Amino acid sequence: MSGGxxxxxxxxxxxxxxxxxxxxxxxxxxxxxxxxxxxxxxxVLAALQKAAVDLSAVDAIVHGTTVATNALxxxxxxxxxxxxTAGFRDVIELGRTTRMVPNTLYDPYFVRTPxxxxxxxRYRVYERMGGDGEVEVPLDEFAVTELANALFKDGFxxxxxxFLNAYANPAHERAAAKIFRDRFEHVSVSHEVLNEIRxxxxxxxxxxxxxxxxxxxxxxxxxxxxxxxxxxxGPFLTIASNGGLLGEDKVRAMPVRTVLSGPAAGIAAxxxxxxxxxxxxxxxxxxxxxxxxxxxxxxxxxxxxxxTVLEGIMVKVPQLAIHTVGAGGGSLAHVDEGGSVFVxxxxxxxxxxPACYGRGGTEAxxxxxxxxxxxxxxxxxxxxxxKIDTAAADAAVGxxxxxxxxxxxxxxxxxxxxxxxxxxxxxxxxxxxxxxxPRDLVLLPFGGAGPLHACLxxxxxxxxxxxxxxxxxxxxxxxxLCAQLFEERQETVxxxxxxxxxxxxxxxxxxxxxxxxxxxxxxxFAPSRIELRTEVDARYLGQSHELTVTVSDLATISGIRTPFxxxxxxxxxxxxxxxxxxxxxLRVIASVRxxxxxxxxxxxxxxxxxxxxxxxxxxxxxxxxxxxxxxALSPDAAIDGPAIIQEMTATTYVPDGWTLRVGxxxxxxxxxxEAAHDATSxxxxxxxxxxxxxxxx
Numbered sequence: 001m002s003g004g005x006x007x008x009x010x011x012x013x014x015x016x017x018x019x020x021x022x023x024x025x026x027x028x029x030x031x032x033x034x035x036x037x038x039x040x041x042x043x044v045l046a047a048l049q050k051a052a053v054d055l056s057a058v059d060a061i062v063h064g065t066t067v068a069t070n071a072l073x074x075x076x077x078x079x080x081x082x083x084x085t086a087g088f089r090d091v092i093e094l095g096r097t098t099r100m101v102p103n104t105l106y107d108p109y110f111v112r113t114p115x116x117x118x119x120x121x122r123y124r125v126y127e128r129m130g131g132d133g134e135v136e137v138p139l140d141e142f143a144v145t146e147l148a149n150a151l152f153k154d155g156f157x158x159x160x161x162x163f164l165n166a167y168a169n170p171a172h173e174r175a176a177a178k179i180f181r182d183r184f185e186h187v188s189v190s191h192e193v194l195n196e197i198r199x200x201x202x203x204x205x206x207x208x209x210x211x212x213x214x215x216x217x218x219x220x221x222x223x224x225x226x227x228x229x230x231x232x233x234g235p236f237l238t239i240a241s242n243g244g245l246l247g248e249d250k251v252r253a254m255p256v257r258t259v260l261s262g263p264a265a266g267i268a269a270x271x272x273x274x275x276x277x278x279x280x281x282x283x284x285x286x287x288x289x290x291x292x293x294x295x296x297x298x299x300x301x302x303x304x305x306x307x308t309v310l311e312g313i314m315v316k317v318p319q320l321a322i323h324t325v326g327a328g329g330g331s332l333a334h335v336d337e338g339g340s341v342f343v344x345x346x347x348x349x350x351x352x353x354p355a356c357y358g359r360g361g362t363e364a365x366x367x368x369x370x371x372x373x374x375x376x377x378x379x380x381x382x383x384x385x386x387k388i389d390t391a392a393a394d395a396a397v398g399x400x401x402x403x404x405x406x407x408x409x410x411x412x413x414x415x416x417x418x419x420x421x422x423x424x425x426x427x428x429x430x431x432x433x434x435x436x437x438p439r440d441l442v443l444l445p446f447g448g449a450g451p452l453h454a455c456l457x458x459x460x461x462x463x464x465x466x467x468x469x470x471x472x473x474x475x476x477x478x479x480x481l482c483a484q485l486f487e488e489r490q491e492t493v494x495x496x497x498x499x500x501x502x503x504x505x506x507x508x509x510x511x512x513x514x515x516x517x518x519x520x521x522x523x524x525f526a527p528s529r530i531e532l533r534t535e536v537d538a539r540y541l542g543q544s545h546e547l548t549v550t551v552s553d554l555a556t557i558s559g560i561r562t563p564f565x566x567x568x569x570x571x572x573x574x575x576x577x578x579x580x581x582x583x584x585x586l587r588v589i590a591s592v593r594x595x596x597x598x599x600x601x602x603x604x605x606x607x608x609x610x611x612x613x614x615x616x617x618x619x620x621x622x623x624x625x626x627x628x629x630x631x632a633l634s635p636d637a638a639i640d641g642p643a644i645i646q647e648m649t650a651t652t653y654v655p656d657g658w659t660l661r662v663g664x665x666x667x668x669x670x671x672x673x674e675a676a677h678d679a680t681s682x683x684x685x686x687x688x689x690x691x692x693x694x695x696x697x
Contacts, residue, residue: 004023004057004058004059004234005020005021005022005023005053005057005058005059006020006021006023006058006059006060006061006062006481007019007020007021007048007051007053007058007060007061007062007480008021008062008063008265008477008478008479008480008481009044009047009061009062009063009064009477009480010063010064010262010265010266010474010476010477010479010480011035011040011043011044011063011064011065011066011067011262012035012066012262012288012289012290012447012476014034014035014288014289014290014328014329014330014353014448015032015033015034015035015288015289015448015473016032016033016034016035016040016043016044016046016047017030017031017032017047017473017474017476017477017649018030018031018032018033018044018047018048018050018051018474018477019471019474019477019478019480019481020051020053021481021597023597026597028470028471028478028481028597029051030471030473030474030477030478030648030649031047031050031051031474032047032448032473032474032648032649033046033047033050034046034351034353037070037351040065040066040067040219041219041222041223041226044063044223045223045226048230054231055227055230055231055232056231056232056233058232058234059234060234060235060237061227061232061234061235061236061237062237062238062239062245062480062481062483063236063237063238063239063480064238064239064261064262064263064264064265064476064477064479064480065219065238065239065258065261065262066261066262067215067216067219067258068212068215068216068255068256068258068259068261069259069260069261069262069310071211071212071215071216072208072212072259072310072311072313073310073311075116076215077116077211077212077215078157078158078186078210078211078212078213078214078215079121079155079156079157079158080116080117080121080156080157080158080159080160080186080207080210080211081117081121081122081123081151081154081156081158081159081160082117082121082122082123082160082161082162082203082207082210083123083125083144083147083159083160083161083162083176083180084122084123084124084125084161084162084163084164084203085124085125085127085128085162085163085164086124086125086126086127087124088124088164088199088203089119089122089123089124090119090122091162091199091200091203092115092117092122092200092203092204092207093114093115093119094200095200095204095314096200096314099112099312100309100312100314101113101309101311101312112312113311113312113313115204115207115313116207116208116211116313117160117207117211121156123147123151125139125140125143125144125147125163125176126139126140126143127139127140127163127172128164129163129164129165129166129168129169129171129172130165130168131165131168132168133165133168133169134169135169135171135172139172139175139176141175141176141179144175144176144179144180145179148179148180148182148183148184149183151183151184152183152184156184157186157214158184158186158187158188158210158211158213158214159180159184159186159187159188159210160188160190160203160206160207160209160210160211161173161176161177161180161187161188161189161190161206162189162190162199162202162203162206162207163176163190164199166190166191166202167190167191167195167196167197167202167491167492168492170189170191170195173189173190173191174189174191176189177189185214185217186210186213186214186217187210188206188207188209188210188213189206190202190203190205190206193205193206193209193254193256194206194316194317195490195491195492196316196490196492196585197492197494197584197585200314201307201314201316202316204313204314204315204316205256205314205315205316205317208256208259208313208315209254209255209256212255212256213252213253213255215255216251216252216255216258217252217255220236220238220248220251220252221252223236224236224248235247235248236248237480237483238251238258238261239258239261239262239264239265239268239479239480239483240257240258240261240264240318240486241257241258241259241260241261241264241317241318241319241320242257242264242302242304242317242318242319242320242486243264243265243267243268243271243302243320243483243484243486244483244484244485244486244591245483245484245485245486246258256315256317257317257318259308259310259315259317259319260308260319260320260322262476263286263293263295263320263322263324263476264319264320264322264479265476265477265479265480265483266284266286266293266446266447266475266476266479267284267295267297267302267303267320267322267479268479268480268482268483268484269446269469269475269476269478269479269481269482270282270284270297270444270446270469270475270479271297271300271302271482272482273444273469273665273667274297274300274442274444275300276665277467277663277664277665277667279442279467280297280298280299280300281297281298281299281436281440281441281442282296282297282441282442282443282444282467283295283296283297283427283430283431283441283442283443283444283463284297284444284445284446285423285427285443285444285445285446285447285450285454285457286445286446286447286450286475286476287327287328287329287423287445287446287447287448287449287450287452287453288328288329288447288448288449289328289329289330289347289348289353289367289448289449290326290328290330290331290347291324291325291326291327291328291345291347292324292325292327292328292423292426292447292450293322293323293324294322294323294324294325294423294426294427294430295320295321295322295323295430296321296430296431296434296436296441298436302320303320303321303322304318304319304320304321305318305319305320305321306318306319306537306548307319318486318488321430323426323429323430324426325344325345325422325423325425325426326344326345326346326347327343327344327345327366327419327422327423328344328347328366328447328449329354329365329366329367329370329448329449329452330347330348330353330354330365330366330367331343331344331345331346331347331348331365331366331419332344332346332347332348332363332364332365333363333364333365333366333369333397333400333415333418334346334363334400335400335403335404339403339404341400341404341414341415341418342418343366343415343418343419343422344419344422347365348361348363348365354367354368354371354393354396355368355389355392355393355395355396356368356371356377356388356389356390356392356393356396357388357389358387358389358392361392361396362392362395362396363396364393364396364397364399364400364411364415365396366415366416366419366449367393367449368392368393368396368397368412369393369397369411369412369413369415369416369419370412370416370449370452370651370653371388371390371393372390372393372394372397372408372409372411372412373409373412373413373416374625375452375625375644375651375653376388376452376651377390377393394408397411397412397415398411400415416453416456419453420453420456420457420460421460423453423457424457424460424461427443427457427461428461431461432461438461438462438463439462439463439464441463442463442465442466442467443457443458443463443465443466443467444466444467444469445457445466445468445472446468446469446472446473446475446476446650447472447473447475447476447650448473448649448650449650450472450650451468451472451645451650451651451652451653451668452650452651452652452653453653454466454468454652454670455641455653455654455655455658455670455672456653456655458670458672459655459672464671464672465669465670465671466658466669466670466671467663467667467668467669467670468645468652468667468668468669468670469667470665470666470667471647471649472647472649472650472652473647473648473649473650474649478597481597484591484592484593485520485525485591485592486589486590486591487516487519487520487589487590488516488587488588488589488590489512489515489516489587489588490585490586490587490588491508491585491586492584492585493505493508493583493584493585493586494582494583494584495582495583496541496580496581496582496583497538497557497560497561497580497581497582497583498557498580499557501583502554502556502557502560505536505554505560505583505586506554506555508586509534509554509586509588512586512588513532513588513590516530516532516588516590517530517532517590519590520590520592525592529592529593530590530591530592531590531591531592531593532588532589532590533550533588533589533590533591534550534551534552534554534586534587534588534589535548535549535550535551535586535587535588535589536548536549536551536560536564536583536584536585536586536587537583537584537585537587538560538564538581538582538583538584539581539582539584540568540576540579540580540581540582541579541580541581541582542579546582546584546585547564547567547568547571549563549564549566549567550563551563560581560583561581564581565577625642625643625644626643626644627643627644627645627646628643628644628645628646629645629646629647630645630646630647630652630668631647633645633662634662635662636661636662637660637661637662638659638660638661639654639659639660639661640654640658640659640660641654641655641656641657641658641659641660642654642655642656643660645660645668652668652670654670657672658670658671658672659671659672
């Protein structure tokens with residue numbers, strides 16, 4: 001980096017957020033522009049135009065995107081063919097022979113999600129590789145060539161190749177890939193996508209990658225092309241699902257690694273802030289326009305997992321453990337035929353958006369409910385882009401109220417209560433249900449709507465402290481400035497943990513480390529910035545599945561067995577000390593430390609108008625709600641709720657009984673003794689019930 005500007009971008013369902021960091025001054029500023037769902041690159045360009053940045057002065061652009069996620073959820077993917085070993089073309093449909101969709105076990109009307117590639121587009125090749133890597137049936141390359149020609153004539157957009165036991169010996173996959181790549185631009189090969197044992201996970205992830213390649217590739221090409229035409233010459237990086245960074249070529253080759261790109265960026269920013277503040281245990285809560293994403297960070301460790309099931313589709317890539325619910329600011333409220341009220345998962349999106357946006361929306365949303373209660377909109381412009389139309393919000397929410405027998409404020413309070421209950425359940429699932437006491441955690445909300453509801457969720461769960469970061473509505477975009485670069489090498493080893501197995505493991509790990517250091521050094525990173533971490537997927541011999549643990553000592557058997565058994569006991573409450581341990585996979589991960597902005601030097605991006613105003617009363621008890629501009633708060637400010645804190649990217653609601661003060665890094669710290677006290681008894685009961693249930697099931 002030459003010291004020029006660095007830009008972080010988050011493409012959301014409603015807004016595209018952009019942050020600009022100037023390393024020379026330490027200043028960070030933010031803008032928001034409405035997203036264009038049908039063409040997300042247009043929203044990015046609109047945000048750049050609004051920021052009025054000279055792209056020739058920008059050193060790097062980092063962005064998080066939901067392009068891959070939305071494509072999978074909406075089944076708006078490319079037409080791809082799957083080429084596999086004869087006899088195995090139905091593996092991606094048979095899967096694990098389980099439903100893999102939560103809360104469907106007793107649903108008599110459940111219909112299993114069909115695979116992305118239908119059976120008619122799955123083709124067989126005669127070859128066979130043994131589990132020991134020995135060739136049992138040679139690859140018929142003539143037949144593969146004939147098949148490649150036929151599929152090319154048939155007009156397929158992409159090809160996925162997955163052969164049996166290719167993790168043990170990828171020679172047949174490499175030969176087939178060479179033939180197909182002579183004819184197709186987009187070819188995904190299983191040992192390149194996921195070089196691990198288990199055919200279903202490997203095949204499914206490869207199919208997902210192939211189906212995304214043309215779509216994500218075209219999006220990236222359009223966006224980067226427009227940036228180049230505007231004078232930008234630096235790298236274009238994308239946040240990966242594990243919170244790391246991917247270069248332009250890697251994104252085109254492995255779009256499956258961006259399936260959770262957007263939410264991951266927020267955790268990267270949260271990790272940077274909490275490390276600066278010395279906070280190790282917290283829950284991130286990202287509430288945008290369409291959904292809310294929550295994640296638990298315990299002991300300061302990133303919540304990484306190796307697989308996820310997205311709408312019944314298995315995706316096995318390293319990713320942050322993020323739990324998503326369909327409750328966002330744009331979530332629609334509706335009344336069913338029986339008179340019950342629901343919030344989400346349908347969303348108004350950016351167009352037409354909530355009724356109060358004045359873009360033609362007429363249905364009530366969570367944002368409209370907040371406008372009716374006076375928590376947003378009084379003299380406020382959302383993201384310097386939208387003026388709030390409170391009359392339209394009153395009309396939309398009033399329609400719901402008429403069906404409920406309530407006035408508009410009463411209906412609005414009910415809508416928010418439902419949304420808070422839904423979001424609290426998500427936080428409960430990742431904390432209390434896993435044995436973590438909410439009273440020991442901090443809630444860190446961000447996203448445009450997060451700070452509006454954070455205290456309400458905290459009070460529901462007994463979390464005593466809420467921390468509102470700087471630039472909360474653009475926090476995920478800021479995460480692009482904090483993300484680290486990750487590279488990894490992995491291999492299925494299937495080694496017994498004895499002295500011979502340990503020695504083989506140590507030798508392979510040493511080879512991986514040398515390769516990773518050489519790769520990153522060649523990319524221009526100083527050796528002092530490279531950090532290495534070794535992981536193993538281990539199990540007791542004879543078990544079907546394994547646990548992923550980090551090991552710091554490969555020189556002794558106990559250095560591997562001890563962390564595995566500690567994790568096994570934590571999860572299952574027992575040990576089998578006499579059983580042999582088997583190492584299934586070895587993985588070495590290299591990261592390059594980032595040099596993100598210092599929060600204390602950041603600009604808030606708040607409006608320049610500091611004239612005090614008052615919002616309409618949410619109820620007769622509280623009267624008018626005082627409004628404070630965040631930019632005008634002094635370092636020693638202390639505000640008792642109820643109150644409203646406004647800034648350009650978000651609005652914070654401080655309920656009655658809560659107190660706000662400004663923290664050392666510019667964060668807003670909201671605390672309450674009453675919330676923790678009131679929830680102590682019920683939280684204890686819920687924790688007991690959750691632990692009892694985990695024992696029973």
